[in-house]
Amino acid sequence: MDCSSPIGIFDSGIGGLTVVKAVQNALPNEDIIYFGDTARVPYGIKSEHTIRSYALQITEFLMDRDVKMILIACNTVSASARDGIQKATGDIPVLDVITAGSKAAMQFPHHKHIGVIGTLATIGSKAYEEAIRQYNGEVEITAEACPMLVPLAEEGWTDNEIAEQIVKKYLQKFEGSDIDSLILGCTHYPLFTNTIRKVLHDPDIEIVDSALSIASMAKKKLGDLQLLNDEQSGNFNCYVSDRPQRFRELAERFLGQDIPNVHIAQLQQ
Known part of the structure; x- marks a missing residue:
């Protein structure tokens, strides 16, 4: 984990792109890996046990990609699984929207x-x-x-x-x-x-x-840890668990930018 490592952001679906957009504006040099769990959305009607299980699977996925920070862009996960995620990530800082x-x-x-x-x-x-x-x-x-x-x-x-x-x-x-x-x-x-x-x-x-606030918190935290990326990059890689084309259509309309590739990621159950 160093300055060039990406920021990991995840949500149950497309909603977390509000956080992506805010982070891109606040931290334009940072690479972002986003995961939208489109196969299992919505989270808000599921049990806490199920939400924690899903969240830890996604956390492991992001950690395998050497992220330097994880932003929980899902209020439901923040409420149900934040402590478990923080325990699983060790030294990787975790911020949440709540x-x-x-x-x-x-x-x-x-x-x-x-x-x-x-x-x-x-x-x-x-x-x-x-x-x-x-x-x-x-x-x-x-x-x-x-x-x-x-x-x-x-x-x-x-x-x-x-x-x-x-x-x-x-x-x-x-x-x-x-x-x-x-x-x-x-x-x-x-x-x-x-x-x-x-x-x-x-x-x-x-x-x-809260998207604007968590972006501001991320900027301050990375600065405190001397992990801000000073080199121009700003790459955005997007992963979903299902329906990548549909996600891409909605994401491009919302973000106002082309997303060349939306990758499918099969999480270990």
Whole structure:
């Protein structure tokens, strides 16, 4: 592991590309290896045991490619498997989107009421509540699971009438709640930012995107470890467990760049 080693990023599907995009902007010289577990998405409806098993398989896959850092770009994995991943990686630093998102939300000290949306597994774990209250034990938190948003994102349906109606249904819980900020507790959800803003009808509500925060944390951590890549490279290698062509179509539309190769990787079961 040295400065030229890649950063490993993984998610259950395409949502983690929000983290890839943020890291590419913050760290343009860094090589990135991304893994999207498209054969087994969505994670949010699966048990913690199953999620941990999947996450450790992907972690091993990334470690075999000599990554210098792993970013867990999946809130469900962050909630269920972060400790196990950190134990498995040894000296390789591991950052996760729940820690990043919670820290970002607490940058607004005048905010007294924070909303969180996420998958069933993430919301059920109460991981955001626990992380936020490490910074402020008195803040009010309202959370809501939005399980249908992940498959909608995987189909590219993020900014149409169907998406708007479903988002409106989920966000009913926040009507009249006077939330100051809303954490997008799934890396698929930034794809719905425009729809969410339209449904909320309140421009003063701060939308917290943990992808931007985790990219900033990665830059600082690599700098502290003297592992920043100073040479121009910025290669992006993408692996999925199924449907590479479909993934490539969605990924190119979202990232706004060509992805010459999306490789299939068979994980050891």
